Amino acid sequence: MVHTIHIAWRVSRSQAGMTLRDFLRVEKQVSRKLLAEVKYEGGGLRVNSKAVDVRARIAEADLVEVTFPPEEASSNIVPVMAPLEVIYEDEHVLLIEKPAGLAVLPMSDRQKPSLAGAVLAYYQESGWPGTVHIVTRLDRDTTGLVLIAKHRYAHSILTAAQQSGSIHRMYEAVVRGSFSWESVSVYAPIGRRAGSIVEQEVSSSGKCAVTHVTCLSRSPFESRLAVQLETGRTHQIRVHLAWLGFPLSGESLYASADRRPVHALQARMIAFPHPYTNQMLTFEAKRKLI
Incomplete structure (x- = not known):
């Protein structure tokens, strides 16, 4: 059973001679706030299994261990048993x-x-x-x-x-109608629609929003698209596609409802640098967007 969260790093030759503070803050990007929490809220710092403070100097091949203080779940999140x-x-x-x-x-x-x-x-x-x-x-x-x-x-x-x-994330979307482009990039700012706390719209007073779209297949009735976001505005894909005149199939907020019970949009692929190893990892969803 896991009771604490901790991370360990081995000191390289180029990092030898640094203070532990600089190693953590500069080399490992530990924030000042998190380092203070480790120090004052029940965490710990060790080098070669010995408790130290951030002023300690580290040598090549030293093992640096950081134990993080306990985390408290937000009271807004209620645990619920559900399949994942x-x-x-x-x-x-x-x-x-x-x-x-x-x-x-x-x-x-x-x-x-x-x-x-x-x-x-x-x-x-x-x-x-x-x-x-x-x-x-x-x-x-x-x-x-x-x-x-x-x-x-x-x-x-x-x-x-x-x-x-x-x-990097790639989305797959199914839209209504035969899509007009093989590929298109949409540069159209998005902001909240006046009088609504949910709906967004393309607006000159909105924030910069950029969406890149490639058509994968089309028919007279529906088209399948690959979509990548350069920015991350609320409802960005839904708003931009509706603004182009090709709302998501199943869309009910930015177009009239159609035969699908929910809008046809899937976060299909993600690539991200691992927060510990920095290795780039890439994954695809198992389920297909039908």
């Missing part, structure tokens, strides 16, 4: 394939099932002491891959990777 389709998991990350109809985070009714609640129950059952750190979010009815950090250090590293554009 785990695509990949280790001590640092969890990759889940989410079904349609499941919110990633709890809505106003906290008792309703959410992916975060299912993950929290999964952690509790397995003895993992972390809370839920969602890295990539999806709309309730969007299916596909959701990346979750298993501790606060992994979350900070992956959040920085996302902000720098180092996390």
Whole structure:
């Protein structure tokens, strides 16, 4: 049973002679806030199994260990036993394939099932002491891959990777009608629609939004698209495709409802740098978007 979260690194020749503070802050990108939490909130720092402070000097081949303080789950997340389709998991990350109809985070009714609640129950059952750190979010009815950090250090590293554009996602979408382009890039700012707390729209006063679209196949009635985001605005794919005149099949917010019960959008592929090894990992969803 796991009771603490800790990470260990071996000091390289180029890092020898650094203070532990510089090793952690500069080489391993441990934030000042997290380092303070380790120091004052029940964590620990060790070099070669000996407790030290951040002023200690490190030598080549030293083993640096950081024990993180206990994590408390948000009171908004209610654990709920629900099946999870785990695509990949280790001590640092969890990759889940989410079904349609499941919110990633709890809505106003906290008792309703959410992916975060299912993950929290999964952690509790397995003895993992972390809370839920969602890295990539999806709309309730969007299916596909959701990346979750298993501790606060992994979350900070992956959040920085996302902000720098180092996390790549490819979506698959089915839209109404025969798509007009083989490929197109949409540069159209998005902002909240006046009078709505949910709907977004293309607006000159909105934030920059860039979407790249490639047509995979088409018929007179539907087209299948590959979509990549350069920015991450709320409902970006749905808004841009509807604005082009090709709303998602099943879309009911930005177009009139049609025969599909939910909109046809899937987070199909993700590539991200592992927060501990920095190795680039790539995964595809197991289920096909029908």
